[in-house]
Amino acid sequence: MNANLSLTHLILQASALAQVVLFLLVVASVVSWAVILSRRAQQSRTFKAAGSFEEQFWSGGNLADLYERLRRGGEQAGMPAIFVAGYEEFVRQQTTGKADPDDVLAAVQRQMRVTQTREVEKLEGGLALLATIGSTSPYVGLFGTVWGIMSAFISIGNVKQASLATVAPGIAEALIATAMGLFAAIPAVIAYNFLTRGVEKLDSRFQVFADELTGIIERGLRGGKH
Template structure:
């Protein structure tokens, strides 16, 4: 026995407002998936770069040589490289500019790395707020379309003498599709946001730990240079 209800027909026969709601939700879903693939690529790349740079940094390579190697590349450094370049550049500048105390040199270096850290985390978190917004409001937008569609279905039902389930079913079904599309847009967005937020938090923790360890290394170098004098 074939059903008299067709998904495409229900969408086409829905009221204009419900169709606009569905179109809005579909657009939000498409934008969400585009951001999901983009963020997945960027965050995965950042995690891989973090591992590779940490291996090179802790391999015993001279800091000045590592700095020159990164600076010679085209394009701006990213992730841990950005923190390293920012910190080492400020450290060298502070040491050359004046005979400041070790504490002041490290404080300026630390401040420079904190600025770089903020920029890198901001890059990683870009567009995540959109996923959070889609995940939180899509069900409500879909519910609005459903309520509006059911209301119109019952208004039309009240205008006939004899009401049957067959008469009201299509109107309710086409209204419920709006809620289904809302959930279809919201669920992937929420799942992706939670995963990406967790990965960004891990990366930020790596960045902070590296920043503190690097600052300690520079502090020992500055202290040794002062003692040598």
């Protein structure tokens, strides 16, 4: 390969604006991969914690004992956090002496809904950035492409006889910008869709659990056991 057409040489010899475009795209790619890996790891932990918690919850044990175990385990996240928030509100309502089951249930549901929203917002952290990178990187790359093609035409105009050696650097610079734009955008778009589906599944799972816990507490308030 001609040394003057090597990737490193083309980048180093590119115009300042083209180098800025390539730098921005590299940074966007690095940031998107950091977000992808961290969000994916967080979702995996949340799914695992939800599965483990559901096994304990439906094992038939006492909810007060489960609450104590979770409280001793430190700060909770995901489904355990929703349970802790709901159970603590239930106990608080009981200690205040409120007798109306509807008021107690409304307070418990409100507290679980707030906690669920907070947990979902944590899971959604960084997804907006992925969407932004996925949607804008191709256009940033396109800007670099247009600039490279303009440079190629300017090179042709500055010489009496055009040749491949004259236009090749500008065209190559344009193609590199296009490739970098796609390199940054494609993983971000795929990961955004994948992670968004994961958040939706967890949110639905949280809601089903909150409804189940509400039903258990309601039965306890109306004469059953909780």
